[in-house]
Each structure stands twice: as C-alpha cells, then as structure tokens.
Amino acid sequence: MVSISQIRASNARIDETHTPRVAVFVGATAGIGRAALTALLSKRLPIKLYIIGRDEANRRSWLEELQQSNPKAEINWLEGQVTLLAEVKRLCLKIKSHEESIDLLFLSAGFLPFDGRHETSEGFETSLALLYWSRILSIHHLLPLLIMSSSTRPKYSPRIINILGTGFESADIPLDDLDLRNPQNFSFQGVVKQAGTLTTLAMTHLAAEPANRNIVFIHNHPGEVKTEILRNGWGVKPAGMPVSAKTGMNPEMSGERSLYLISSAQFSGKGASLLKDVAGGLTVSKTDSGALFLVDEKIECIQQDEVLGKLELRNAKETVWRKMQEMLAPYL
Known part of the structure; x- marks a missing residue:
C-alpha cells in the first residue's frame, strides 16, 4: 500500500519533467476528474489543457478559478456530450487538428444506472456509453498523439489513466451481449x-501492441470517494456499489492520489523518482512497462491472474476486441 504521506512526498518532487505538457480531461467538471485536474494545476507548472464537458455557461466561474490557480496554464474548453459517440469522434478530431502530440488522457466521466436501462439516440446503453464506449473510442482516436509524445520525452511516459473499476472484473460476463441489451x-x-x-x-490488448509500448496504460479503481454520484436523485446505496457519498475519502485526497498516478515513476520507471520504501509497480504481464497497470484503491498494482486466466480460456480478449471494432466502426 502507498500511504497518503508517501503520495504527498512523491508529489512534492514533481517538476516540469514529471508532468504532462498537453493533457486531455474527459469528466473533469465534477468528482474525481475535477479533483485530479485541480491537483495538477496546483503545481503551477506550464501546461496546455483540453477539458471536455457540457454547459460552458455554467462553468465559466470555475474555469476562471482554474486559470487564476495557475497563470501558466492554457485552458481550452471543448463543449460536447460524450454519451454520443459521434460527438466523441468530433471532439477528438478537433484536438487532433490543433495538436501533434499529447502527454495525458484522463478519463473519468460516468454515472451509475440505478433506475434501469436507458439508451442514447445512437442505441447504446447510456451508462455504458460513458463508462466504456466513449472512453475506448477516445483512446482509439488520441493514441497517435500519445505515441508521438513518447518519442520526444525521455523522462516522462505519456499516460492513459482510466478511472473505473479494476478489481470488479468477472470471468462470466456475456461476451455475446457487450452492451447488455438483453434484460436478463x-x-x-x-x-x-x-x-x-x-x-x-481492451486496454490489455492496446497496451500489448508494439507501437504503444512506451505509453503507460492505467486502469484504476479509486476506492470510496465522496462525490456527487449519489446525489442525482437516488437516496440509497445499492448492494455492491463501489463508491459512497457519506463514507470514504474527500475529493481533495482523491486528487492527490490521481496526481500521483499522473506523475510517479512507480508506473514504468519514468516520472517523479520513487521513495526508498516504494517499489516499482508490475503490469498484468509481470513487467515494469509495456503492458497494462491495474491499480487498486491502495495504489497497489494487481494482476487478476485467476479471472484473466478464465477469460483467456473463453478467448475473451480477442472476442471483445472484434465485436467492439464492429460496434464502433461508424465512429472510428
């Protein structure tokens, strides 16, 4: 386990060589993403940001606060609805028209489906559109810019940080129904x-591709964080829910932990140097780089050997990748 004191000590070592120069945040207007963005800007280092979100008019005062917190930052707001994959494609193409490389893609947009299944106008289940489909599509479109970054920064590896639910993987997911359209x-x-x-x-597949070997792929379960996710009309905590509005860490601490994921050499050996009592992390392939890091709520790298082994027997990685490509084809 990496303690909060160790995280703070590592974050205190951060300088321009350990942080992104150009970063894209999807889901930074609230909760964990907002806390991560705030923590990153608190270092007051030069950075160019793209923040994707909705309701710019209602975000103006917040955006002004962000700018005041770091006058060296260039903050770009991109208005869009990321439950719609056509919008995700449009936003990514806009970033690609302005940038030759990016150093960080931070994905945290999402909500929990407490009131049943609902579909977007494109026919995808809404919560999965945010939690999975839009994220993997963003990765697909922006990977070329991350690859370009990896060839220009010898002391920092570009990173894709996906805040979601490692540790909740299951060997018995329905591979013939990726979007859970069957009510059962x-x-x-x-x-x-x-x-x-x-x-x-999907991230295991991408991280294993030779062209992506210098990119750090992180799938992180953040643990219990006090966010707004339960305050949008739901009054109870469903059984098995992985986050809590009443218990758990405050967003500020979550932001410090996210900044550690963004900057620490624990992941790939590049970044803010490790403390003497913190070991380098291992990927799902038991290597120190070149594969996916599964990072749990203790900031420990886990391998999930048993569940991934069972999924391998089902040829799940190849099946998911093929079906995913088919479903996302109109937006690639």
Missing part, C-alpha cells in the same frame, strides 16, 4: 462488472 443481463452489478472487465480486456 442488465443490472447495476452487471454494468459494474461489464464496464470493468471490458475496460481491462
């Missing part, structure tokens, strides 16, 4: 397992 497959717990498992499988 859909439930709150089913969405949590499906999103977490699909994320790990």
Whole structure:
C-alpha cells in the first residue's frame, strides 16, 4: 500500500519533467476528474489543457478559478456530450487538428444506472456509453498523439489513466451481449462488472501492441470517494456499489492520489523518482512497462491472474476486441 504521506512526498518532487505538457480531461467538471485536474494545476507548472464537458455557461466561474490557480496554464474548453459517440469522434478530431502530440488522457466521466436501462439516440446503453464506449473510442482516436509524445520525452511516459473499476472484473460476463441489451443481463452489478472487465480486456490488448509500448496504460479503481454520484436523485446505496457519498475519502485526497498516478515513476520507471520504501509497480504481464497497470484503491498494482486466466480460456480478449471494432466502426 502507498500511504497518503508517501503520495504527498512523491508529489512534492514533481517538476516540469514529471508532468504532462498537453493533457486531455474527459469528466473533469465534477468528482474525481475535477479533483485530479485541480491537483495538477496546483503545481503551477506550464501546461496546455483540453477539458471536455457540457454547459460552458455554467462553468465559466470555475474555469476562471482554474486559470487564476495557475497563470501558466492554457485552458481550452471543448463543449460536447460524450454519451454520443459521434460527438466523441468530433471532439477528438478537433484536438487532433490543433495538436501533434499529447502527454495525458484522463478519463473519468460516468454515472451509475440505478433506475434501469436507458439508451442514447445512437442505441447504446447510456451508462455504458460513458463508462466504456466513449472512453475506448477516445483512446482509439488520441493514441497517435500519445505515441508521438513518447518519442520526444525521455523522462516522462505519456499516460492513459482510466478511472473505473479494476478489481470488479468477472470471468462470466456475456461476451455475446457487450452492451447488455438483453434484460436478463442488465443490472447495476452487471454494468459494474461489464464496464470493468471490458475496460481491462481492451486496454490489455492496446497496451500489448508494439507501437504503444512506451505509453503507460492505467486502469484504476479509486476506492470510496465522496462525490456527487449519489446525489442525482437516488437516496440509497445499492448492494455492491463501489463508491459512497457519506463514507470514504474527500475529493481533495482523491486528487492527490490521481496526481500521483499522473506523475510517479512507480508506473514504468519514468516520472517523479520513487521513495526508498516504494517499489516499482508490475503490469498484468509481470513487467515494469509495456503492458497494462491495474491499480487498486491502495495504489497497489494487481494482476487478476485467476479471472484473466478464465477469460483467456473463453478467448475473451480477442472476442471483445472484434465485436467492439464492429460496434464502433461508424465512429472510428
């Protein structure tokens, strides 16, 4: 376990060589993403940011506060609805038209389906559109810019940080129903397992591709964080829910932990140097780089050997990748 004191000591070592120069945040207007963005800007280092979100008019005072917190930052707001994959494609293409490389893609947008299954106008289940489909599509479109970054920064590896649910992977997800369209497959717990498992499988596939070997892929379960996720009309905590509005860490501490994921050499050996009592992390392939890091709520790297082994027997990674490509084809 990496303690909060160790995290703070590591974050105190951060300088320009350990942080992104250009970063994209999807889901930073609230909760964990907002806390991560705030923590990153608190270092007052030069950075160019793209923040994707909705309701710019209602975010102006917050954006002004962000700018005041770090006058060296260039903050770009991109208005868009990321439950819609056509919008995700449009936003990513806009970033690509302005940038030759990016150093960080931070994904945390999402909500929990407490009131049943609902579909977007494109036919995807809404919570899975945020938790999985839009995220993997963003990764697909922005990977070329991350690859370009990896060739220009010898002391920092570009990173994709996906805040979701490692540790909730399941070997028995329905591989023939990735979007849980069958009512028998859909439930709150089913969405949590499906999103977490699909994320790990897809990111494992991408991280193993030779062209991506210098990119740090992190799938992180943040633990219990006091966010707004339970205050949007739901009054109870469903069984098995992985976050809590009443217990757990405050967003500020979550932001410090996210900043550690963004900057620490624990992941790939590049970044803010490790403290003497903190070991380098291992990927799902038991290597120190070149594969996916599964990071749990203790900031420990886990391998999930048993569940991934069972999924391998089902040829799950290849099946998910093929079906995912088919479903996302109109937006690639």
